[in-house]
Amino acid sequence: MKPLADLPDWLAGGNVPRLIGALAVDGDAVRAVGGAVRNWLVGMPPGDVDLATTAEPGTVAARAARAGFKVVPTGIDHGTVTVVVEGTGYEVTTLREDIATDGRRAVVRFGRDWRADAARRDFTINAMSLSAEGELFDYFGGRDDLAEGRVRFIGDARARVREDRLRILRLFRFHATYARGEIDREALAACIAEREGLADLSRERLRAEIMKLVAAPRAGATCQAMADCGLLGRVLGGVTTAAALDRLAAVERALSIGPDPVQRLGLLAVLTREDALRLRERLALSNAEFRRLDGIGHGWRIDPAAGEAAAKRLLYAVGPRGFRDRVLVGFARSGAPPDNPAWRALVALPERWTAPHFPVSGEExxxxxxxxxxxxxxxxxxxxERWMAADFPAGRAAVGALVDAALAGFVTGKQQSERPPDREY
Structure with missing residues (x-):
């Protein structure tokens, strides 16, 4: 057994060992799989911790419930049960073997062979598993590939893509997250050859992968490679420039802010409202996501030289999130360096100025x-309009004067519109 110092923090103590202890009984084994294992090996935060087990789903659910954990049968027919421990959900999936695949979803049966389960996964770096004692099981050289910054399919690349065409997007997402250098040639050729199958994937699955891809550390170069071979356009329907993603990433680092997938998608693919409408249809975006992209399409052409008064008017009109979306996308598209003071002042405006409540009502x-x-x-x-032009005054006298002026203008305009036309003789 490895000493606890060699284990990842999430496996050395806390919820995960408790859950494994509850499930790994009566001869069944449980291991950590997927992203948490990969990320531990490269020193990244674990994200979600997923588990695999030889126990069948019904057994997993019964044992978890007996231990006092909440059980959610999220995908029990496909072998996955979500177990909630102290508010955190853990997906527990029974080992599987493929019976048939159609390029979208596999038909599986449950098994007990860890190597066979690993062999049905897509990439070598996604086929590793880690026991509670810290033993790493690596059947296909995933650890070496991870160390070399390589993402490659297990076995015949085109056969793996045919099993599930979503793996086309997963290749680029994994490359943007873990790889260095060029995309694996065999993997890329397989994805290009199977590109027609992208049309058969559900919009929801496409959306989930695209959002992860654009938020990845090397999204800019990877999306550019994807665009160069014609795959990105097939998914999004149009791309502005992937190079701007690198500029936005530089701005994010300079400002110590994390990537926002919706904002990055807007930078990548939205210039107009029509672009936002197209993405809503292609990716089954939520109403909130569409509104943000629509706002970017309407308002990313921001000029820092317009002054703070104009910026305040925009912030008042669209709110802090809408303002930051427009400013950061405009910043990245401008080509200005990340330390540009005018742009940085705009980004910081919501932190130093809160738009006041409009002080006039219909009752008044x-x-x-x-x-x-x-x-x-x-x-x-x-x-x-007059209140915003006057820089949002709060004093009763100043606001009253604005109301007086607006009423006077309204009355004058109404009188002129109601006056009968001059008669001609």
């Missing part, structure tokens, strides 16, 4: 004699 206008109806909305809009 009625107290001043304006009749209820559409005129209320028209005057409120005019007051709001």
């Amino acid at each position: 206008l009625q107290r001043r004699g304006l009749a209820p109806g559409p005129d209320i909305g028209a005057v409120l809009a005019e007051v709001r």
